[in-house]
Amino acid sequence: MSNTTISGLPLTRRGVLTAVTAAAAAHTVLRPPPASAARTRNVYDVIVVGAGFAGVTAARALRRKGLQVLILEARNRIGGRTWTTTFEGEQVEMGGVWVDPMQTHVWQEIEHQGVGLVADPAADRTLFPTTTDFGYFSLEEAFGRQGELLTRFCERAPELFPDPTNPLARVDLLRRVDPQTIRDRLNALRLTDLDEKWLTGATGGLGGGSDRGAYTQFLHWWALCNYNADQYYGINTYRPASGMADLAQGILTEAAADLRLNSPVRSITDNGREVTVRTKTGTTYTASSVVVAVPVNVWKTIEFGPALSPQRRRATSETFGVPTAQKLWLRLQTSLGNTYVHTPDGYPVDTLVPIKQLADSQLMVGFSGDQRLDVNNVAQVERAVRLVVPDARVLAVKGQNWGTDPYARGGWSFRRPGQLTGLLNAIQLPQGRISFATSDIASGWSGYVEGAMESGLRAAEQVTRYAIR
Ligand SMILES: Cc1cc2nc3c(=O)[nH]c(=O)nc-3n(C[C@H](O)[C@H](O)[C@H](O)COP(=O)(O)OP(=O)(O)OC[C@H]3O[C@@H](n4cnc5c(N)ncnc54)[C@H](O)[C@@H]3O)c2cc1C
Incomplete structure (x- = not known):
């Protein structure tokens, strides 16, 4: 795992808990303009x-x-x-949350404001698809194999996005690739069923399903992460405390x-x-x-x-x-432990991330691209989670459907x-x-x-x- 330094403090990606920052830059509040006649x-x-x-x-x-x-x-x-609120007495985010040192504006803002950072707990195992169902895999096995698949999926990224902040630098080459969906690229790779399940778990849901999202969008994100699986996985680690x-x-x-x-x-x-x-x-x-x-x-x-x-x-x-994007917080009685869950295309809940162990239950955050799932309905969410974890008992949920939010109309x-x-x-x-x-x-x-x-x-x-x- 790579290390990062902020203001001299070493940070380990996916560390357990890291409070940051060094002395915040002086915070200058601009003087409000006088109430001129024009403004009134x-x-x-x-x-x-x-x-x-x-x-x-x-x-x-x-x-x-x-x-x-x-x-x-x-x-x-x-x-x-982005929307900070509470669920089961805990501060939670219903929208954007994770930040990374590679994201320079937001990272400088965090340093400027002197905001502390928290690293979400590292998963210690994964629940990923098998040929017939789902099974537990070690992190090395799951992310190692999925990382190899992603690297193959994105093998043209260095050529197509040599300068990721100038995404049209090779527009001449991109014109042929940009019409492709993620599904087109998956099909071209002629994957085994299992490899395809593992790849759609990491790519399809991000774009609102493999048939909606552009292959070039995923390549662009990959390029921003230095064409590197470890850095790509690392971007969803830190959040402002x-x-x-x-x-x-x-x-x-x-x-x-x-x-x-x-x-x-x-x-x-x-x-x-x-x-x-x-x-x-x-x-x-x-x-x-x-x-x-x-x-x-x-x-x-x-x-x-x-x-x-x-x-x-x-x-x-x-x-x-993404018009189907939903985010949901769950309190689960069945303790999965620090298990990271990925499902392939077609499942109502596509990712579950462990956030906190409570005395008798645990908090997880998940994502769904299925507008038929009411992410505020405990029974419906429990049914959806049981497709992956058959004995799951969902005690409480809080979700946000960004697709039906009139001021977002998408995630x-x-x-x-x-x-x-x-x-x-x-x-x-x-x-x-x-x-x-x-x-x-x-x-x-x-x-x-x-x-x-x-x-x-x-x-x-x-x-x-x-x-x-
Ligand atoms: C579920 C989810 C998870 C995400 N996870 C991450 C993450 O981990 N890390 C990350 O960096 N990003 C993440 N993102 C993306 C990130 O949140 C967004 O890219 C970013 O917040 C968008 O900011 P914006 O200012 O462009 O738009 P918005 O945040 O949508 O702001 C637009 C504003 O315009 C207002 N508005 C809309 N219509 C009108 C109107 N008619 N009149 C007046 N005001 C109006 C809205 O109410 C809103 O306040 C996530 C997003 C979602 C939905």
């Missing part, structure tokens, strides 16, 4: 729509340029597809931008001189420019004037965020075939005075908080030229 008339330099990581990152960057910024957020909380909401709040506090919660935006109109934003409750705001920091899947729910470009319309109708981003070569460049560009920020359209870690921060910084840069008076 709802006039700003920039309006940011959406207070997920992309939105708060953009807002802080704009405030650092001395601009007056308003954030309009539909929900009654910030954080978007105080929660993702706290990390987002730290950015927001520093930005000291105006924030209106419970303010879903209905329309955004750019007349070439200024942009008017109207909320669903009818309040109108104007600004020199706007950063739209909502998920790609949500673009279609907002009226844009002029209309969105054809590429953006295609992106939002095809979806970027993490996983591009579909053709979207990298056909759409990404075009949808990263501004449209008049409107720029777009979301992890879904990041050049690097799209599908991660890191990508949200990358895109927020880009959008802030794009709109600045309109906002400087």
Whole structure:
């Protein structure tokens, strides 16, 4: 296992518990702008729509340029597809949670805020498919064999993604590969039944099923992990101890931008001189420019004037965020111990990760891409888990269906075939005075908080030229 050093502290991937950080950088809260006459008339330099990581990152960057910024957020909380809450008395995350030193923006933010990190407990065995059922395997056996399969699955990644933060560097080669789904690649490998089960367990669910996700998206993530199975497995290890909401709040506090919660935006109109934003409750705001920091899947729910470009319309109708993504927390009476569970395509629960042993039970977190499964129904979840662990007894569940969430309409981003070569460049560009920020359209870690921060910084840069008076 590889070691990483943060501010001089050695961290071992998948260590038991690691509190980090060295002295936090001085935390400068930007002075809130005075309540000018313009602001009391709802006039700003920039309006940011959406207070997920992309939105708060953009807002802080704009405030650092001395601009007056308003954030309009539909929900009654910030954080978007990250959401820190509680389950059975424990702090849990219903969305994005794990961070890694390879993800430089989010990692620097953690150091900057002086946030402690926790490493989730290392699994000590796996429950993986066998030819007929499921069986226990040692970590070495399971991840060693699956790592070899993944390496074979991704063997063209160095050639296709030589510079992972510039994913179109070899667009000439990618044009032929980008139309392929994960299923296409699996079929081309002519795997044994068992190898295919082990590979779909690691790839298919991430993209909303092997038939939905683009093969190039998986290759891109693999490239970001240095084309290395150990680093790929390691990215889901560390989480901020105080929660993702706290990390987002730290950015927001520093930005000291105006924030209106419970303010879903209905329309955004750019007349070439200024942009008017109207909320669903009818309040109108104007600004020199706007950063739209909502998920790609949500673009279609907002009226844009002029209309969105054809590429953006295609992106939002095809979806970027996985529309079937669900996350669930379980308290299980049957103690599996620290067992990591993977199921092949077609199972209602595709991954179970051990999080904490309690006195008489254990906490696990799982993922599902099956919209027929009600992840808040104990009996249904128990039936789903029993397909893998026949004597499982589920005592309590708490789940989040990101696909039916009106302000997400999907989970993490996983591009579909053709979207990298056909759409990404075009949808990263501004449209008049409107720029777009979301992890879904990041050049690097799209599908991660890191990508949200990358895109927020880009959008802030794009709109600045309109906002400087
Ligand atoms: C289950 C799950 C697990 C994940 N695991 C990880 C992980 O371990 N590590 C990791 O790095 N990433 C993970 N991700 C991905 C990560 O959470 C996202 O990529 C990232 O949070 C997206 O940030 P964003 O700002 O682009 O979008 P969002 O977080 O979706 O923010 C968009 C904001 O816009 C608001 N909004 C939407 N519509 C409107 C409107 N009309 N008006 C006003 N506001 C609106 C939303 O309410 C939201 O607050 C996971 C995601 C999910 C769903």
